[in-house]
Amino acid sequence: MAALRAGPLSLEFVDGALRYLRLGSREILRGIYAAVRDSRWNTIPHRLSDLRIETAGDSFTLSFLAECRLKEIDFVWKGAARGDSTGRVRFSMDGEARSRFLRNRIGLCVLHPLRECAGRPVTVEEVDGAVAAGTFPRYVQPHQPFKNIRALTHEVVPGLRATVRLEGDVFEMEDQRNWADGSYKTYSTPLELPYPAAIEAGTRIAQSLTLTLEGPTPRPSRVASGIVLSLGDSPPAPVPCLGLSVASHGRSLHPAEAARLKTLAPAHLRVDLRPSRPGFRKDLARAAAEARALGSSLEVAVHLGDAPGHELKSLLEAAGRVRPRVTRWLILQDREGIPTEACVALARKALHSLHPPALLGTGTDGDYVELNRDRPPAGTDLLCYSVNPQVHASDDRTLVENLEGLASTVEAGRRIAGKRRLAITPVTLKPRADPFPADPRQASLFGAGWTVGSLGALCQRGVHSITFYETTGRRGVVDNARGSVFPLYHVLADAAEFAGGIVLPVKCTEPLAVAGVAFRLGAKSRVLLANLGPETRTVRLEGFRWPAHVWLKSLDEKSVKGAIASPVRFRAAPSRRVDSSGRSVELTLRPYSFVRLDSEIGH
Numbered sequence: 139m140a141a142l143r144a145g146p147l148s149l150e151f152v153d154g155a156l157r158y159l160r161l162g163s164r165e166i167l168r169g170i171y172a173a174v175r176d177s178r179w180n181t182i183p184h185r186l187s188d189l190r191i192e193t194a195g196d197s198f199t200l201s202f203l204a205e206c207r208l209k210e211i212d213f214v215w216k217g218a219a220r221g222d223s224t225g226r227v228r229f230s231m232d233g234e235a236r237s238r239f240l241r242n243r244i245g246l247c248v249l250h251p252l253r254e255c256a257g258r259p260v261t262v263e264e265v266d267g268a269v270a271a272g273t274f275p276r277y278v279q280p281h282q283p284f285k286n287i288r289a290l291t292h293e294v295v296p297g298l299r300a301t302v303r304l305e306g307d308v309f310e311m312e313d314q315r316n317w318a319d320g321s322y323k324t325y326s327t328p329l330e331l332p333y334p335a336a337i338e339a340g341t342r343i344a345q346s347l348t349l350t351l352e353g354p355t356p357r358p359s360r361v362a363s364g365i366v367l368s369l370g371d372s373p374p375a376p377v378p379c380l381g382l383s384v385a386s387h388g389r390s391l392h393p394a395e396a397a398r399l400k401t402l403a404p405a406h407l408r409v410d411l412r413p414s415r416p417g418f419r420k421d422l423a424r425a426a427a428e429a430r431a432l433g434s435s436l437e438v439a440v441h442l443g444d445a446p447g448h449e450l451k452s453l454l455e456a457a458g459r460v461r462p463r464v465t466r467w468l469i470l471q472d473r474e475g476i477p478t479e480a481c482v483a484l485a486r487k488a489l490h491s492l493h494p495p496a497l498l499g500t501g502t503d504g505d506y507v508e509l510n511r512d513r514p515p516a517g518t519d520l521l522c523y524s525v526n527p528q529v530h531a532s533d534d535r536t537l538v539e540n541l542e543g544l545a546s547t548v549e550a551g552r553r554i555a556g557k558r559r560l561a562i563t564p565v566t567l568k569p570r571a572d573p574f575p576a577d578p579r580q581a582s583l584f585g586a587g588w589t590v591g592s593l594g595a596l597c598q599r600g601v602h603s604i605t606f607y608e609t610t611g612r613r614g615v616v617d618n619a620r621g622s623v624f625p626l627y628h629v630l631a632d633a634a635e636f637a638g639g640i641v642l643p644v645k646c647t648e649p650l651a652v653a654g655v656a657f658r659l660g661a662k663s664r665v666l667l668a669n670l671g672p673e674t675r676t677v678r679l680e681g682f683r684w685p686a687h688v689w690l691k692s693l694d695e696k697s698v699k700g701a702i703a704s705p706v707r708f709r710a711a712p713s714r715r716v717d718s719s720g721r722s723v724e725l726t727l728r729p730y731s732f733v734r735l736d737s738e739i740g741h
Contacts, residue, residue, distance in 0.1 A: 140191055142198045144221025146355045154186055154204050154217055156229055157535070159349065162356075166300050168249035168321050168539070170347055172231040174206045174213050177240040177334035181531070182206040182213070197222045212237040213244065215343070225355070230346035240334040245307055246345045249314075249321040250274065252542055255292065263289040265308055274322060278550035279313040280510040287311065287324060298353040306345030315550070316507035317529040320542035364676040364724075367654045367667065370643030372599070377639050377657060379465075379603040380630065381406035381437060383564045384425045387611045394621035395610050396431050398705065402615070402627070403634045406465050408437040408563055408605045410503075412472055413449035419456045426462035428609070435465035437563065437605060439503065441472040446481050450488040457492055466497040466561065466603070468522050476502060479515035486517065497602075499561055505529065506547040513554060520602055521554065522561040523547070526569050527588070534579075537567075537588055538650055538670045544595040552600040559602035565592055566607060576612035583698060583730035586625035587668030590732060591653030593633055597641040606630060623705045625732065628693055631709065632666055632734050633657065642682075652677055652727070661739040669727035680722045685737055688723060689713035694731035 140151040147166070149159045155171035174182040184204040191200040199220045206213045215233025231246060257276035263269050264286040274292070275283050284290075287309040291301040307326035314323045326345065327333075381404045391399070409425035411418045422438075429436050442449050457464075469485045471477050477485075482500050489498065500515065501522035502508035509523045525547060527540040551560050564570075567585060568577040579585045589606070596604055607626070608614040615627040639659030646652050652675060654667045663682065669675050691713040693701050701708040713736065716723060725733065 140200075142193065142221060143196045144198065144227050145196050145223040145225040146351075147221065147225050147227065149221070149227070151191065151200060151219070152535075153533075154184060154202060156219060156227070159227065161225075161294055161298075164294060165251040165254050166294055167302070167349065168251045170229045170246065170248055172204070172215060172217065172233075172246050172345075173243065174211070175241060175243040176208070176211060177242060179242055182208050182211055195223070210237060211239045211241075213239075213337075225349075225351040227349040228346065230344070232344045233342065235337045235339055235341045235343075238339050239337055241337050242333045242335075243325065243327055244337070244343050245326040246304065246347055248302060248304075248324040248347060250324070252315070252320055252322075252546065254294075255322065258292060261291040262287060263291075275313055277553060278315040278506065278510055278546055280316065280507070282310045282312050282329070283322075285310040285328065290324065294351075295356055298351060298355060301350050301352065303348045303350070304345070305347075306343070314530065315543045315546040316510055317505045318525045318527060318540055318543040318547055319530055320539040320546075364678055365652050366647045366678050366680055367644055367652065367665075368680040369656075369682065370645040372643040374640040374642050374658070375597060375599040375601070377633070377636055377641055378597055378601045379405035380633060380637070381408060381434065381603060381605045382615065383408040383605055383608045384421075384428060385608045385610045385614055389610075390424055391428050391431060391609065395616045395618075396428075398616045398621050398623055398627070399432055399609055401634075401705070401709070402630050403637065404432060404434045405637070406435045406437040406603065406605070407432070407609070408439060410439045410441060411453065412441045412443070413453045413456075414443040414445065414472065418453075422456055422462065423460050426460045429463065435463045437466050437468065437561075437603070438462070438464055439468040439470055439563070440485065441470045441503070442477065442481060442485070443472040446484050450484060454488055454492060464493045464496045466499055466520065468561065468563070469498065469500045469518075470503045474504060474508065476500065476508060476512040476514045479517075482515050482518060497559075501561075506551065509551065509554060518558060520559040520561050521551065522563050523551070524564055524566070524570075525562060525596075526566045528568060532577075534584060535650070538591070538653075541588070541591040541595045541653060542649065544592055545598070548596055548598045548601060552598075555600065560600055561603045561605075562596050562601060563603065563605035564607070565596070565604060566613065568613075580607070580612060580614075580626070581617070581624045583625050583693070583695070583732065584670070586629050586693065586732045587653060587670045587730060589626040589629040590655060590666045590668035591670065593629070593666070594644060594653055594655035597655065617702070622702050625693060625698055625702060627705065628701060628709070629666060629732065631705075632664065636664060651675060656682070663737050663739075665735040666732070667725070667727065667735065668732045669730055672729045674729060675727045676724065677727055678722050678724045679735070682723075682737070683739070684718035684720055684723055685739065686718060686720065688716050688718055688735050688737040690716045690725070691734045692728075692731055693733070694728040696728075
């Protein structure tokens with residue numbers, strides 16, 4: 139990473155991209171980069187070489203070569219960027235195909251931040267020169283809010299406007315919150331054009347972006363020292379029912395694993411059943427046995443195919459033999475899209491007699507976008523969708539950025555649901571359809587910190603339940619039959635102890651650095667706090683009605699070995715007493731550390 143300046147702007151160069159173009163603490167653009175997408179929308183990784191960066195006070199120039207090679211794809215492009223003392227930044231790509239291949243997209247992408255843009259005016263200059271006034275969508279827009287873009291202009295601060303001008307193709311914008319991303323994205327080529335398209339060897343693609351500022355630049359404001367986490371403005375919400383998915387590796391729970399999982403007291407276990415396939419009876423029996431062992435109910439996701447009536451009959455017969463305790467049925471399609479009203483009506487009639495108290499839900503097993511573009515039928519108790527933070531990119535910073543996107547899906551989902559409740563199920567660190575092995579960050583302190591952030595983002599009013607990860611294995615919370623656990627296990631255990639309580643809204647002055655979530659149950663309060671980066675950070679917690687002292691337990695690189703090998707001992711060990719002023723508590727967080735802060739009114 140290289141920290142750069144262009145007049146009043148600060149920005150970073152990271153792996154071929156410009157990121158976090160800021161005026162003081164205010165983001166103007168979140169990122170500028172070039173992407174090569176194959177015929178299945180996979181982003182082809184690149185290898186950088188010949189990187190040259192020159193800086194001179196408040197200006198810079200840089201250049202590099204990026205080679206994108208994977209199977210039949212061979213595309214190389216030269217990147218260049220320049221920033222000057224006026225705040226003008228230019229980024230360009232000039233590439234050539236060295237083989238014939240199919241692509242869905244090749245070109246520049248621009249990310250616009252949510253906090254600074256959502257609901258705010260923007261002026262769009264179209265390719266033919268027409269100018270139109272618009273607004274960055276406040277709620278998640280199902281389709282492209284703007285098309286035929288040549289330039290976008292919005293006000294950064296009163297009197298100061300930023301213009302992004304694009305050359306080399308026709309651009310349009312999508313609302314990436316549909317896939318739980320924390321940004322809007324302007325990209326080329328328009329989706330209404332046929333894809334995939336063949337690229338012949340020798341084809342050249344050149345595009346550029348220029349960011350300019352117009353108007354008086356305010357004097358830099360004084361930057362407050364440290365990071366502040368405080369209570370937010372929205373009302374408290376009931377703690378959702380927190381559950382886990384049955385492990386996809388197919389092995390039954392070992393007694394040592396079950397013992398660890400009981401500490402989490404999962405409200406439910408999710409099991410995915412496809413009654414059109416012969417193995418579903420075995421899956422149901424295994425899930426029912428594991429739920430009984432943990433004292434949990436089942437969340438049964440029923441994926442119906444081409445013969446829903448016959449499949450539901452088979453499910454009823456299998457459930458009649460196993461007699462599972464079901465808390466909710468999720469009626470899904472065994473392919474992309476939302477079940478039809480007729481399909482849901484069939485399921486309602488068939489399943490009600492089996493276990494009348496169970497809730498009936500429908501929605502999608504995929505991303506929120508499916509729910510947003512194809513509204514589900516009425517007559518159900520809840521709506522469901524799944525989330526993961528790396529549909530478009532997988533670096534640590536993107537996963538942190540996308541915590542804000544998770545919160546946006548809930549806010550918009552409540553509008554679709556109306557009086558129905560929301561079930562976020564499942565939450566995974568990696569797309570479940572991804573053929574590659576599980577994300578190694580599942581077993582890391584970063585994974586624990588991201589889980590803290592996802593709890594803070596998703597535990598909002600209207601959310602009935604959240605299903606996190608799997609019980610065991612590389613996508614789970616418990617590692618193996620020896621009983622060791624992943625760090626994120628302790629996050630979920632800490633949250634589970636406040637079942638039946640409320641979630642207090644929190645806000646952070648630097649949400650890309652620190653995540654938090656707060657719970658209250660009777661007189662007891664708990665704040666979970668995570669440092670999301672590799673630097674030591676100071677955080678001040680304000681407005682929580684602190685008593686004279688609070689109790690701190692920390693999970694960091696020093697304590698993590700014992701915490702995962704002996705979780706019972708770690709959880710039973712005494713917390714450290716921390717004095718409070720009554721109004722604030724100041725903490726130093728080690729890199730990627732996760733802390734628990736407990737207090738009790740009257741103590």
